[in-house]
Amino acid sequence: MKLASIDNNTRDGELVVVNKELTKAIRVPEIASTMQLAIDNWADNETKLQNIYEQLNSGTLTTGTFDFATVRVLAPIPRAYHWADGSAYVTHVELVRKARNAELPESFWTDPLMYMGASDAFIGAHDDIEIENEEWGIDFESEVAVITDDVPAGVSAEEALNHIKFVTIINDVSLRNLIPNELSKQFGFYQSKPWTSFAPVIVSVDELKNEFVDGKLHLPLISALNGEVLGTPNAGIDMTFNFGELIAHAAKTRSLMAGTVIGSGTVANQGSPTGSSCIAEIRCLETIKDGKPSTPFMKFGDQIEIEMKNAVGASIFGKINQKVKKYEKK
Structure with a gap:
């Protein structure tokens, strides 16, 4: 449904x-x-x-x-008790570190990265991305997300798959130029992660029986900036940790309440010219190739579209279609 x-x-x-x-x-x-x-x-x-x-x-x-x-659509679940975003595509993390000559810890391949995001409000698929300052490095991040029912603490990765009730796609907006200072404090993201936006609908797992297999959604995720397609990576490829493993990681020491949202992290395919789902990764590839990035982060007035289509070209979740706008205090 x-x-x-x-x-x-x-x-x-x-x-x-x-x-x-x-x-x-x-x-x-x-x-x-x-x-x-x-x-x-x-x-x-x-x-x-x-x-x-x-x-x-x-x-x-x-x-x-x-x-x-x-009608005006809101995020399918406009506010949730729990929102946790993983980084399931480790090749994406590896690339980002390679661009700054940093090694990837071996544990990243066996122990998922995850942070808890702001769930007090999510925004709708057509709502503006309101940011105060362009210099903060405005970036989109195209991801897959799932919504669970009540998940018991200590659930296994295999059992966790049975607790996934819905799947959707999201835009986990990041402010890239604020991230380094936050991470240097070794206490995680906060200011660099504004509200996350969702596709118009969520879709039950049974509706995706041919696409959502083994805890992964095996379809291309299309990201277009100002009408130009920047990436079409297949979300089922290069996903190091499936959603069962991500949920089990989040529920290791505590239960997850019904309506918990778990994100995949930025979808990425290694070695593909269209395998990126954010500007940061494109800039990393440019840095490795040319010694410096050439693609700018988003500016006020830019438009980002994110969509996933089925085998016959029909939109599954509806399209995320947003403009970046300067935030004005009301």
Whole structure:
């Protein structure tokens, strides 16, 4: 099934079921008013929502439906109790370190990197990326993310796969020029990671049975900046840690609550001319080749589009389509 949250002038939006083609949707207040409430009681709600989804796709359900394109979409889960981003594509980390002549610790291949991000608010697929200063090095990061139900502490990587309920794509915006100072303190990201944006819909794992295999989403992730495609890496290739392993890592010492969002980190394919999903990696490749980077970070007015399509070219999650805008205090 495909679910979304639409704007209803509340922080958490209103839950809707969306058809496969992303053209029609319907509100389901009799089941759950918000995405978080739906996931909190997933054992009771899954079958009810699946029935609505099937009726919506078959055309037997018409009363109460509306054109999905006519409403403002929020992030599918506008705020979550827990958001943790991994770095599952270790070749990406290796490249970044190579560009600054730093060795990659051997442990990075066996023990995932992960940080906890800001989950008090996520932003919608068409919301502006509002940043105060261009000099902070504004970058996009195209990623895959999953949403879980309740995950017990100490879960194995194999068991963790059963707790993945939804898959989507995200733009984990980074402020590259703020990162070095933060990491030098050895206490992780904070100021360098503004709000993360989500695709319009999340998609249940059963809907992706041919693409989401072994905890990896085996499809190209397309990133285009100002209309120019910068990368199309396949998210199922070069993923050192699958989502089961990432979830198990996050749940090693504590349970994860329903609605937890786990990110893959920047999708990257090693050795591919279109294998990058962020400007930073492109700049690293330029530095290794030419001794210095030539591609600038994003500026005010730039437009970033991120999308994933199925084998017949149809958009699976809808398109992230955002402009970078100067933040003005209100």
